[in-house]
Amino acid sequence: MANKKRTFCYSLCLLTSLALNLFFITNLYLDNKLNKQKLSWSREAAAEAEAAAIISCSGHGRAYLDGLAVDGKPICECNTCYGGHDYSVFSPDCAADADSGDPLFLEPFWMQHAAKSAVLIAGWHRMSYTFYDQSFISQELENHIRRVHSIARNAITKGKYIVFGGGSTQLLSAAVYALSMNLSSPASVVAAPLAYPLYETQTNYFQNNHFKFNEDALLLNNSSYTTSNVIEFVTSPNNPDGKLREPVSRGPSVRVIYDHAYYWPHFTAIPAPADEDVMIFTISKLTGHAGSRLGWAFVKDEDIYQNMMSYISVAEMGISREAQVRALKLMKTILQGNGLEIFDFAYKKMADRWEKLSRIISLSKRFSIQQIPPQFCNFFEKVRGPSPAYAWMKCEREEDTNCNQVLQAANIIGREGTRFNVEDRYVRLSLLKSDDDFNLLLHRLYKLVTLEDDAKTM
Amino acid sequence: MANKKRTFCYSLCLLTSLALNLFFITNLYLDNKLNKQKLSWSREAAAEAEAAAIISCSGHGRAYLDGLAVDGKPICECNTCYGGHDYSVFSPDCAADADSGDPLFLEPFWMQHAAKSAVLIAGWHRMSYTFYDQSFISQELENHIRRVHSIARNAITKGKYIVFGGGSTQLLSAAVYALSMNLSSPASVVAAPLAYPLYETQTNYFQNNHFKFNEDALLLNNSSYTTSNVIEFVTSPNNPDGKLREPVSRGPSVRVIYDHAYYWPHFTAIPAPADEDVMIFTISKLTGHAGSRLGWAFVKDEDIYQNMMSYISVAEMGISREAQVRALKLMKTILQGNGLEIFDFAYKKMADRWEKLSRIISLSKRFSIQQIPPQFCNFFEKVRGPSPAYAWMKCEREEDTNCNQVLQAANIIGREGTRFNVEDRYVRLSLLKSDDDFNLLLHRLYKLVTLEDDAKTM
Numbered sequence: 022m023a024n025k026k027r028t029f030c031y032s033l034c035l036l037t038s039l040a041l042n043l044f045f046i047t048n049l050y051l052d053n054k055l056n057k058q059k060l061s062w063s064r065e066a067a068a069e070a071e072a073a074a075i076i077s078c079s080g081h082g083r084a085y086l087d088g089l090a091v092d093g094k095p096i097c098e099c100n101t102c103y104g105g106h107d108y109s110v111f112s113p114d115c116a117a118d119a120d121s122g123d124p125l126f127l128e129p130f131w132m133q134h135a136a137k138s139a140v141l142i143a144g145w146h147r148m149s150y151t152f153y154d155q156s157f158i159s160q161e162l163e164n165h166i167r168r169v170h171s172i173a174r175n176a177i178t179k180g181k182y183i184v185f186g187g188g189s190t191q192l193l194s195a196a197v198y199a200l201s202m203n204l205s206s207p208a209s210v211v212a213a214p215l216a217y218p219l220y221e222t223q224t225n226y227f228q229n230n231h232f233k234f235n236e237d238a239l240l241l242n243n244s245s246y247t248t249s250n251v252i253e254f255v256t257s258p259n260n261p262d263g264k265l266r267e268p269v270s271r272g273p274s275v276r277v278i279y280d281h282a283y284y285w286p287h288f289t290a291i292p293a294p295a296d297e298d299v300m301i302f303t304i305s306k307l308t309g310h311a312g313s314r315l316g317w318a319f320v321k322d323e324d325i326y327q328n329m330m331s332y333i334s335v336a337e338m339g340i341s342r343e344a345q346v347r348a349l350k351l352m353k354t355i356l357q358g359n360g361l362e363i364f365d366f367a368y369k370k371m372a373d374r375w376e377k378l379s380r381i382i383s384l385s386k387r388f389s390i391q392q393i394p395p396q397f398c399n400f401f402e403k404v405r406g407p408s409p410a411y412a413w414m415k416c417e418r419e420e421d422t423n424c425n426q427v428l429q430a431a432n433i434i435g436r437e438g439t440r441f442n443v444e445d446r447y448v449r450l451s452l453l454k455s456d457d458d459f460n461l462l463l464h465r466l467y468k469l470v471t472l473e474d475d476a477k478t479m
Numbered sequence: 480m481a482n483k484k485r486t487f488c489y490s491l492c493l494l495t496s497l498a499l500n501l502f503f504i505t506n507l508y509l510d511n512k513l514n515k516q517k518l519s520w521s522r523e524a525a526a527e528a529e530a531a532a533i534i535s536c537s538g539h540g541r542a543y544l545d546g547l548a549v550d551g552k553p554i555c556e557c558n559t560c561y562g563g564h565d566y567s568v569f570s571p572d573c574a575a576d577a578d579s580g581d582p583l584f585l586e587p588f589w590m591q592h593a594a595k596s597a598v599l600i601a602g603w604h605r606m607s608y609t610f611y612d613q614s615f616i617s618q619e620l621e622n623h624i625r626r627v628h629s630i631a632r633n634a635i636t637k638g639k640y641i642v643f644g645g646g647s648t649q650l651l652s653a654a655v656y657a658l659s660m661n662l663s664s665p666a667s668v669v670a671a672p673l674a675y676p677l678y679e680t681q682t683n684y685f686q687n688n689h690f691k692f693n694e695d696a697l698l699l700n701n702s703s704y705t706t707s708n709v710i711e712f713v714t715s716p717n718n719p720d721g722k723l724r725e726p727v728s729r730g731p732s733v734r735v736i737y738d739h740a741y742y743w744p745h746f747t748a749i750p751a752p753a754d755e756d757v758m759i760f761t762i763s764k765l766t767g768h769a770g771s772r773l774g775w776a777f778v779k780d781e782d783i784y785q786n787m788m789s790y791i792s793v794a795e796m797g798i799s800r801e802a803q804v805r806a807l808k809l810m811k812t813i814l815q816g817n818g819l820e821i822f823d824f825a826y827k828k829m830a831d832r833w834e835k836l837s838r839i840i841s842l843s844k845r846f847s848i849q850q851i852p853p854q855f856c857n858f859f860e861k862v863r864g865p866s867p868a869y870a871w872m873k874c875e876r877e878e879d880t881n882c883n884q885v886l887q888a889a890n891i892i893g894r895e896g897t898r899f900n901v902e903d904r905y906v907r908l909s910l911l912k913s914d915d916d917f918n919l920l921l922h923r924l925y926k927l928v929t930l931e932d933d934a935k936t937m
Binding site: 031032034035038039041042045060061062063064065066067068069070071073074083085086087088089090098121122123124125127128131132134135136137138139140141142143144145146147148149150151153159160161162187188190191194219222223226227228229230305309310311312313314315331332335336337338339340341342343344345346347349350351354 | 489490492493496497499500503518519520521522523524525526527528529531532541543544545546547548556579580581582583585586589590592593594595596597598599600601602603604605606607608609611617618619620645646648649652677680681684685686687688763767768769770771772773789790793794795796797798799800801802803804805807808809812
């Protein structure tokens with residue numbers, strides 16, 4: 022009897038122990054299957070990045086690896102208007118800042134695609150001045166950028182050279198130098214109103230004997246014929262009003278720099294792929310990574326291309342390898358979903374913002390915004406509504422000659438019309454910023470509009 | 480008896496099973512202790528980087544994350560002169576290329592410090608145009624750079640503003656603009672021979688009504704007094720000859736841009752910390768990361784600083800955030816060993832190269848190189864021998880008027896003297912490149928020297 026009891030007890034213990042063995046072995050197998058590769062030297066950097074990312078900042082801020090740190094650990098950088106010990110306290114008097122074109126509306130997309138978009142840079146990654154082919158350009162990144170354009174159907178890149186620059190900003194200047202350096206007489210650089218202010222600022226800053234900004238041309242409205250050397254900036258879709266544009270200058274010596282920063286399905290219908298001689302794009306408005314300072318130009322003519330490459334070489338000896346390897350990862354993420362994921366996300370977000378803003382402005386007689394008709398989009402293969410990067414707002418009352426002041430009184434910061442060479446009756450409101458920023462803008466605008474005596478109700 | 484046997488068998492099985500469980504539990508405990516944090520979204524990026532790093536390329540090449548890929552996996556980019564299916568085959572006719580200042584001699588240091596120098600960049604890292612304080616500059620990186628100077632004892636940074644640029648290259652240009660923009664008459668930009676060629680190339684390229692490169696000044700040898708506006712570039716230690724230099728121009732309107740790219744214990748004794756009004760440094764020659772395109776300037780005068788910031792803003796709207804976060808990680812690695820590790824490694828490597836080269840040249844009557852006397856170094860706190868970045872070689876035979884051609888005949892590529900505005904009897908040989916490159920240079924030089932009729936033997 023005692024033996025039987027002992028045997029039973031042994032059997033039970035053995036079974037339990039075997040079950041535990043099985044559990045451990047299965048786990049080990051699963052663990053190995055999931056984590057095929059044990060990490061070594063990269064683990065510390067990965068853990069650091071996750072430790073920074075896990076800091077929630079109450080949803081109103083971000084902790085970055087290179088942020089200010091306390092005891093070696095990064096602390097939250099809170100969103101505008103938020104503070105307090107846990108970054109959740111809203112400051113009621115804080116202004117709704119809709120000034121800059123900071124494309125933070127895409128931040129949530131990259132958070133949703135964390136695993137696919139992260140990149141780990143080894144200490145010895147690409148230390149050289151040049152790539153393997155002695156160039157300043159990652160061939161892989163170039164290939165991926167061309168594929169992104171191909172799926173977005175927004176540009177014909179075949180048969181065109183590519184130049185990388187420090188944002189589109191540096192490429193604008195490189196293009197002006199390249200197009201003017203071998204001319205017999207100086208070129209007039211022009212941009213029809215409404216024009217992105219940097220064209221004038223930058224051209225004036227770098228002015229030399231080869232080119233000069235022509236302020237009068239800012240008054241051009243219609244097609245103007247000229248026989249002299251002209252370099253025209255054409256922003257399409259335009260900043261600030263989102264319109265697709267063509268050059269206004271015509272003549273044998275007119276050269277055009279197409280700034281297509283916003284020519285993506287996020288912001289506009291794509292009626293046809295662009296196919297111009299000099300076309301400039303930037304990662305800032307494609308993926309939202311303004312901080313990367315990475316732009317690219319497609320250039321048809323070999324001489325102009327060589328001139329632009331000289332500019333980049335003399336000015337900076339090429340563009341950061343870190344920005345390039347990260348951009349490659351972002352392009353790969355875009356291409357994995359054939360672009361549908363990001364373009365869908367970005368279009369829906371921008372269209373939704375536009376609709377919400379439009380609904381508020383429609384209650385008002387004091388303010389109006391630009392009209393953008395629905396248009397067929399080659400990318401979405403259907404007619405689609407507006408989703409511009411900026412609202413171009415007009416103060417309709419005769420006495421409201423300074424629209425920005427009117428907004429400022431309601432604690433809203435816009436960019437004044439004179440910056441775009443028109444009267445201050447107009448003001449640009451950025452729709453590109455974070456959800457916190459945009460929601461505050463909506464809230465303040467609604468409050469302002471409902472103060473009108475004859476405001477309609479929603 | 481049968482029962483006893485069964486009990487014994489049970490006991491044995493139970494013991495084995497329990498031992499196995501103990502093994503699993505111990506392992507699990509150890510594993511958890513070692514890998515405190517389980518990785519999630521960062522694991523894929525980390526694994527990708529390790530997969531690229533593990534490709535050995537037979538020690539004569541590198542596989543990079545953004546290298547050309549076959550079946551999605553990066554393939555080796557082999558070092559100059561190496562090829563074959565496993566990158567181990569040396570091409571005997573391949574030239575020893577000692578032309579560029581590519582600082583790959585530091586690559587092994589970063590490979591030895593893989594865990595500390597890697598950085599993982601999340602998809603949403605620093606997307607904005609600006610940092611939290613609306614600047615283009617990481618405050619953390621600035622603090623760390625100042626600390627690195629403090630331990631290297633090579634510059635007094637207190638009370639000076641800092642500007643980041645796209646390599647020192649962009650800052651040279653920014654400084655010329657900044658120093659000349661408010662002058663009553665155009666400034667002559669000068670550099671005494673031997674001068675780094677980019678000063679002339681870049682100044683000529685960007686020439687405007689505020690400044691002009693003065694070629695005649697290249698003939699200046701002695702102190703020259705002037706009352707006109709002069710901007711002088713002073714490279715110290717000098718490229719190509721490694722000498723510590725002072726300006727040659729004197730006068731009330733002389734402004735000096737100190738290019739201190741090589742003022743690190745790697746390349747020169749540090750007699751005292753530099754304390755000039757405009758001092759430019761670059762990560763390229765400190766950590767060897769030429770591809771990052773990151774430089775910094777210390778500027779004493781607030782107006783000049785503001786002018787330089789305007790330049791960076793108008794030209795490019797600041798510097799890549801990816802380059803900045805990586806640079807921060809590199810600076811942290813440097814600081815962990817109080818600089819001793821990297822400066823020791825770099826000095827020893829450069830001194831060793833110089834010694835080997837000197838020994839070969841000492842056998843020759845046909846060639847000579849510059850003499851660099853031992854000097855007290857503030858960083859190492861002792862007298863130290865030479866370790867320059869370049870050898871400045873002279874062909875001593877009367878008929879060898881083109882020294883580069885003489886070298887080319889021996890399959891060696893240098894940079895000709897005329898590039899530095901002196902006769903071609905001189906040639907610059909870079910000592911900064913990879914071990915493969917340097918060893919080939921030594922080999923070819925030795926062969927060339929031993930061909931001399933009256934060569935001494937080692």
